[in-house]
Amino acid sequence: MHLFHTSTTIDNGICQELFATSIQMYEIRPLKVHLRTYNLKVVVNGRRIFVILLAEVLIYRIMQPTEVTKHTVASLRAAPVGDGHHGRDFYKYFFETHPEHRHFYKGAENYSGKDVLKSERFDKLGDAILLFVHVLANTYENESVFRAFVHRVMIEHFTRNIDPKLWKPFWEFWTGYLNSKGANLSAEQQTAWDILGTRFNEEAQSYLAKVGRNHA
Incomplete structure (x- = not known):
């Protein structure tokens, strides 16, 4: 499995939608789901959280x-x-x-x-x-x-x-x-x-x- 290299950990994540941009930035909107534990660098911008990928990552479709x-x-x-x-x-x-x-x-x-x-x-x-x-x-x-x-x-x-x-x-x-x-x-x-x-x-x-x- 690909890993993130981090300063902060998001566990059992809070994700509803993941939107990729050309600079590999993903917007996370709140919804409790069970995901793997990934290490991420988190930048807070107002009420939204942006996660910058520091390494290649395999993204799974969210599963209820x-x-x-x-x-x-x-x-x-x-x-x-x-x-x-x-x-x-x-x-x-x-x-x-x-x-x-x-x-x-x-x-x-x-x-x-x-x-x-x-x-x-x-x-x-x-x-x-x-x-x-x-x-x-x-x-x-x-x-x-x-x-x-x-x-x-x-x-x-x-x-x-x-x-x-x-x-x-x-x-x-x-x-x-x-x-x-x-x-x-x-x-x-x-x-x-x-x-x-x-x-x-x-x-x-x-x-x-x-x-x-x-x-x-």
Whole structure:
């Protein structure tokens, strides 16, 4: 992803429309939406805010929460709940592509993808993670429910000593898994998962800090 180099940070931005000029200046009009965190140099001119780009940037079309739910849920057709062993397949993919994280699973530190497929333990863990992700996708547009469920996911993982830094890259693992299942994520679906993952991580870290747990 392209980055800005900044003096000020705008987080979960306030943007409705972005208007490009020949000098790469963008006007931002207020509307709360979920965007990635970018570092920007901000120049205030009266009641308007102008953001000058200090580096090349990829601009996303603004996506409303209902659209995030729509696109993430649509992509989950590749990994439905209660149909086969799709959750277990996630762990097979995860262990094969990111073996450096196997140490979080005591007794399975040396498992191969084939070992995962024969494991009842990973059948159960897979069912749980699949359900978690489906609920998060289906509730994204309902902020209070989404936030409460993120808290529940954190509580479920308290005893597993998961490195809090992994909550953000987890969503890269997840979209990689979906593509391995034939989802062939569209640009809009990928963006929707990026937005959901960013919001999930922010809420997770905020909650972990609030309850006195390690956070990133």
